[in-house]
Amino acid sequence: MSAIGPYRDIVLDHHRAPRRLGRLAPPAQAAEGVNALCGDRLRIEVRVEQDRVTAYAFEGECCAIATATASLLGDLALGRGRDDLALLERGFATLIGGGIAEIAELGALNALSELARYPARRKCALLPFATLSAALRGESRATTELPA
Amino acid sequence: MNAPLHETSPTFDPLRARADFPLLTRSVHGKPLVYFDSANTSQKPAVVIEAVDRFYRQHNANVARAVHALSEEATTAYEGARAALARFIGAGSPGELVLTSGTTMAINLVAYSNLQPRLQPGDTVLVTQMEHHANIVPWQLVCARSGATLKVAPISERGELIVERFVELLTPEVRLAGVTHVSNVLGTVNPVRELAHECRRRGIPLLVDGSQAVPHMPVDVQSIGCDFYAFTGHKMCGPTGTGGLWARRERLESMPPFFGGGEMIREVRFAGTTFADPPHRFEAGTPNIAGFVGLGAAVQYLEGLGMANVLARERELLAYATDALHSVPGLRIVGEASGKAAIISFLVAGAHAHDLATLLDLEGIAVRSGHHCAHPLMQFYGVPATCRASFAFYNTTDEIDRFVAALDKVRRLLA
Numbered sequence: 001m002s003a004i005g006p007y008r009d010i011v012l013d014h015h016r017a018p019r020r021l022g023r024l025a026p027p028a029q030a031a032e033g034v035n036a037l038c039g040d041r042l043r044i045e046v047r048v049e050q051d052r053v054t055a056y057a058f059e060g061e062c063c064a065i066a067t068a069t070a071s072l073l074g075d076l077a078l079g080r081g082r083d084d085l086a087l088l089e090r091g092f093a094t095l096i097g098g099g100i101a102e103i104a105e106l107g108a109l110n111a112l113s114e115l116a117r118y119p120a121r122r123k124c125a126l127l128p129f130a131t132l133s134a135a136l137r138g139e140s141r142a143t144t145e146l147p148a
Numbered sequence: 149m150n151a152p153l154h155e156t157s158p159t160f161d162p163l164r165a166r167a168d169f170p171l172l173t174r175s176v177h178g179k180p181l182v183y184f185d186s187a188n189t190s191q192k193p194a195v196v197i198e199a200v201d202r203f204y205r206q207h208n209a210n211v212a213r214a215v216h217a218l219s220e221e222a223t224t225a226y227e228g229a230r231a232a233l234a235r236f237i238g239a240g241s242p243g244e245l246v247l248t249s250g251t252t253m254a255i256n257l258v259a260y261s262n263l264q265p266r267l268q269p270g271d272t273v274l275v276t277q278m279e280h281h282a283n284i285v286p287w288q289l290v291c292a293r294s295g296a297t298l299k300v301a302p303i304s305e306r307g308e309l310i311v312e313r314f315v316e317l318l319t320p321e322v323r324l325a326g327v328t329h330v331s332n333v334l335g336t337v338n339p340v341r342e343l344a345h346e347c348r349r350r351g352i353p354l355l356v357d358g359s360q361a362v363p364h365m366p367v368d369v370q371s372i373g374c375d376f377y378a379f380t381g382h383k384m385c386g387p388t389g390t391g392g393l394w395a396r397r398e399r400l401e402s403m404p405p406f407f408g409g410g411e412m413i414r415e416v417r418f419a420g421t422t423f424a425d426p427p428h429r430f431e432a433g434t435p436n437i438a439g440f441v442g443l444g445a446a447v448q449y450l451e452g453l454g455m456a457n458v459l460a461r462e463r464e465l466l467a468y469a470t471d472a473l474h475s476v477p478g479l480r481i482v483g484e485a486s487g488k489a490a491i492i493s494f495l496v497a498g499a500h501a502h503d504l505a506t507l508l509d510l511e512g513i514a515v516r517s518g519h520h521c522a523h524p525l526m527q528f529y530g531v532p533a534t535c536r537a538s539f540a541f542y543n544t545t546d547e548i549d550r551f552v553a554a555l556d557k558v559r560r561l562l563a
Binding site for chain 2: 004005006007012015016037038039040041061062063064065118121124
């Protein structure tokens with residue numbers, strides 16, 4: 001079966017077999033990401049040592065887009081600091097907003113660029129980024145849905 | 149049911165009716181469109197589009213204001229649409245029909261103009277577990293202002309209202325009951341005549357939300373026996389921003405205005421204003437004139453098809469689709485009431501509703517995914533979202549075949 005639209009093979013692969021699924025042993029910083037309108041809900045935990053992410057884990061109930069993004073985000077986050085990740089989060093938002101075709105540093109996350117044609121689904125891919133960012137700032141909750 | 153215009157016609161040809169809808173010939177993502185989102189909004193036949201176009205090209209003017217010819221024409225067209233709609237739903241007269249922007253506006257009108265003035269602390273409003281937010285939130289807002297509370301009549305796992313429980317909950321402190329005629333998620337058709345009878349015996353006004361009923365079956369508001377009937381135009385082949393509230397004349401006469409402004413007054417003085425009679429009392433400001441002209445054309449179109457034919461055709465499509473969907477592994481239909489309308493909400497094991505809907509869209513198939521403006525119902529079933537395929541008389545069994553094949557394909561992709 002061939003992949004279609006934003007559901008490229010690598011996205012489907014990370015949806016079917018998410019990496020770094022679960023929780024970290026303490027100490028860890030954690031945040032919950034909740035998009036109540038679509039029902040996506042995930043928890044991201046990170047360990048930060050010397051301003052760098054040294055461990056990453058997530059769990060939750062999400063659509064394939066959010067699950068795959070959370071899984072791929074683990075690869076991206078490890079070894080990076082908060083400011084670097086904030087920059088990449090903005091870059092990813094630009095990528096899936098159709099503002100740029102590819103950002104080399106995002107690696108496999110570029111597979112989600114097709115979301116430029118699916119504005120209603122961008123919030124799904126942005127949720128793990130927002131949740132990671134909240135965890136790194138010491139905040140407990142994140143959402144990428146506008147207040148109704 | 150009893151009006152001659154609702155009789156079955158042997159000349160009804162669903163494929164000819166389909167050809168009346170220009171949009172249905174387009175492609176999406178390079179594939180022929182399959183539109184299974186009519187419960188969200190219906191497509192529009194050419195006669196409706198042309199009626200709106202003709203109004204703006206030839207008759208456009210404001211209503212009930214100027215004495216010139218165009219204004220007379222616009223007023224005649226607008227009031228003609230009211231009369232056609234009133235006849236279509238079995239109202240006693242056009243004066244019993246307030247034209248609104250849709251069901252939401254109609255329910256809010258009842259909430260603020262009829263209910264709130266008589267609501268006291270300790271009073272309650274009764275709704276059901278299967279209501280659309282439009283038949284929940286307006287009541288919550290007026291309850292919060294008055295110290296009243298909302299209570300909820302339960303449904304069964306199959307998605308049917310538990311009528312005995314509803315009746316038990318019709319206690320003396322209930323000031324109004326609000327029930328959907330047809331559930332927008334489950335397709336359940338509620339026994340509104342029976343509910344109206346029980347409410348009437350206890351002197352409790354009943355509002356019926358007819359959004360999903362009027363487009364799909366013969367409706368006769370007087371034989372239902374409810375106090376208020378709200379509906380929307382855009383789900384019944386009409387333009388968006390149109391709809392109505394039916395209530396008996398004396399009921400409307402007892403209600404103060406909700407919105408103030410032009411059109412709804414008799415005489416304005418700074419010392420005080422006297423208001424127009426219903427229904428104009430509730431139609432402040434310039435209405436959606438062209439929209440209602442289009443809705444009038446939609447009514448004429450549906451009368452031409454015959455609502456009994458529409459109902460029969462949609463029942464065929466529902467039976468065909470339900471049967472075909474049972475062949476999809478891991479698929480569960482949410483809402484299995486007997487005699488339901490042509491709406492199928494479903495879940496597929498291991499696949500999120502939004503993923504299914506996005507992947508179906510890539511196959512040219514439009515279904516809705518999400519909570520369908522019915523959070524409490526989703527909570528009842530313990531799911532964040534469902535996919536929903538909703539049918540109209542202009543759909544075909546070929547489209548259902550394509551939908552089921554595509555669904556099986558995307559299910560495998562996500563598995």
